[in-house]
Ligand SMILES: Nc1ncnc2c1ncn2[C@@H]1O[C@H](COP(=O)(O)OP(=O)(O)OP(=O)(O)O)[C@@H](O)[C@H]1O
C-alpha cells in the first residue's frame with residue numbers, strides 16, 4: 001500500500017464558473033482525516049457548490065480535488081468514496097428504513113449477512129432500533145434525519161458530506177441532533193464536512209470552520225481562532241457579534257479610533273505587522289465590554305456613551321450605547337451586574353488584550 | 361331521532377354539501393353509462409325468434425357465442441393487439457416522458473402540447489394520413505422500393521393487424537406519455553443523486569430508483585392502452601382491412617349484419633367483464649405502487 005495522505009480531502013485552487021457568475025473562486029483547503037469541518041457562509045456564497053464538487057455532482061471549472069491524496073476530478077459521484085446527507089434527506093420513498101440503510105452496501109456488493117449485521121448496528125447507532133421495517137414516509141423530521149445520516153455513515157466513506165443537515169429541524173431538535181452528530185463523529189472517527197449558514201452550529205460542531213463569502217474562502221481556522229483572531233472584517237462580523245470601530249494605527253502601538261480618546265496599547269501580534277497609519281477596524285466583542293460609572297483598572301480601552309437600550313435575555317443583558325459621533329457600541333454582561341440607567345451616560349470599557357484588528 | 365337544526369343534523373348536512381358538487385358527474389354517469397350498460401346486460405339474456413326480440417332470462421346467448429371459434433379468434437386478436445400496442449407504447453413513451461420531465465427545462469410546456477397535439481386532429485383524418493403512408497402506393501412503400509430494398513410493395517403494411525397496431529400505437533402514445541410524465545416528475549432529483557452518491561451506476565440507479573418510482577405511471581398508461589385497445593373499433597375498421605376481425609368489429613357485425621342483438625349484447629358484456637377485470641387488477645397494482653411512492 002502506498003502511504004496515505006494525511007488529508008481526507010484537499011482542494012487546490014478550485015473554481016466553479018456558471019456563465020457570467022463565479023459560484024466558487026480559487027478555494028484551497030486541506031481537510032485532515034478525522035476532522036469535523038463546517039463550511040459557513042451567507043446564502044448563495046457557494047457552500048453547496050463546493051460540497052458538490054467534493055461529492056462529484058459538480059465538475060470544477062478549474063483546480064483540483066483530491067480524496068485520500070488522489071485526484072478525483074473527472075470521477076463520477078458513484079466512483080467516489082464520499083457519502084452525502086442531503087438537505088431534504090432524499091430518502092428513497094419506495095424502500096423501508098432498513099432498505100434505505102442497506103442501499104449503499106448493496107451497491108458496494110457487500111455480502112448479505114454482513115449487510116444485515118451492519119444495518120442492525122446502524123439502526124442502533126442512530127437510535128432507531130425497531131424502526132427498520134417502517135416506511136420512510138412514516139418517519140418524523142428528526143427520525144428521517146437520522147435515517148439519512150445512517151444511510152450515508154453505513155458505507156464508512158472516506159468523507160461524509162452534510163448539506164445543511166439540520167436545516168429543516170426546529171431549534172430544540174436541532175440542538176439535540178447537533179450533540180448526537182458530534183458524538184457519532186467522535187465515536188466513528190470519520191471525516192465530516194458539513195455546510196451550514198448557522199454560525200452557532202458551526203462553532204459548536206466543528207474542529208475547523210471554513211468561512212466563505214461571495215465564492216471565496218475568507219478564513220479556514222479553528223472556531224476559537226475565527227472568533228478571537230478573525231482574518232477579515234467579514235469574518236469578524238459574520239462569526240459571533242462584534243463591535244467594529246474604524247480606526248487608524250498610530251505610532252508606538254497606539255490606536256486612534258477616529259476622534260475617540262482611546263489609549264490602547266497593542267502587541268505586535270495584534271498589530272499583525274501593519275505599519276503605522278494603516279486604516280483598520282477595531283474588533284471589540286460585546287462580552288469583553290464592561291459598562292459602569294467607572295472603568296475597571298485593567299480596562300484600558302474606555303469611551304463614554306449614552307445608554308440607549310437595555311435588553312434582558314435571562315442570564316444576560318445586552319446594553320446598547322451611542323457614542324457622541326453617532327456610532328453604536330453593544331455590550332453583553334451578566335444580568336447579575338447592576339444595569340445602568342437608560343438615557344444616562346456610562347463608561348464602556350474593555351481590556352486592550354481582548355481587541356483584534358482587521359483591515360478596514 | 362335528531363331534531364331539525366340539532367348539531368348532529370347540521371354536521372351531516374354540511375358534510376353532504378360538498379358531495380352535492382358530484383351530482384352532475386353522477387347524473388352523467390347514470391345517463392350515459394349505467395343505463396346503456398343495464399340495457400345491454402338486459403338484452404343479453406333475451407332471446408330472438410324470427411328476428412323478433414323476446415324478453416327472457418337465458419344464458420343461451422353466452423353459451424352460443426362462446427362456442428363460436430371466430431369469437432375466440434377475434435378476442436385473441438384484440439387481446440394480442442392491445443398487449444402489443446401497450447408494450448410498444450410503454451417502450452416508446454418512457455424516454456419521451458423522461459426527457460420532458462427531467463431534461464426539457466423551459467421547453468417542457470411546449471413539448472407536452474406537442475405530445476397532445478394529435479388529439480386535436482380527428483381520428484378519421486389521422487387514419488387517412490396513415491393510409492397515405494402505409495398503402496401499396498404509399499409513401500413508405502415508394503421509399504422502400506426506390507431504395508431497392510424490395511421489388512414488390514409490402515402489402516401487409518395496410519389493411520392488416522400490423523397497420524391496426526401501428527395506428528393504435530400512434531393514437532395511444534400520448535395516453536401513455538402523460539401518466540408517465542406525471543409519475544416521473546414526482547421523482548425528486550435528489551433521490552437520483554442520492555443513489556449515485558451511494559455508488560449506484562446510472563444503470564443501477566435507473567433500475568433501483570427511477571423505474572420503481574415510475575410504476576404508477578407505467579400501470580396507469582398500460583391500463584389506458586390495453587383497455588382502449590381491447591375495445592377499439594374505429595382504427596381496426598378503417599385500417600384493419602376486414603379479413604381478420606377484432607372483437608369490437610365482431611360485435612358490430614352481430615348487431616348490424618346478423619341483426620342478432622341478444623348475441624351482440626352478450627359479446628359486449630364479455631368485453632365489459634374483461635375490461636373491468638383488467639381495471640380491478642391494475643387498481644391493486646396502482647394502490648401498491650402509489651402506496652410505495654407516497
Ligand atoms: N447550476 C447552476 N447554474 C447557475 N448558477 C448556479 C448553479 N448552481 C449554483 N449557482 C449559483 O452559484 C452561487 C452559489 O450557489 P450555492 O448553491 O453553492 O450557494 P449556497 O452557499 O449553498 O447557498 P444557500 O445557503 O442558499 O444554499 C449562487 O449564486 C447560485 O445562484
Ligand SMILES: [Mg+2]
Pocket residue numbers: 047048049
Ligand atoms: Mg446550499
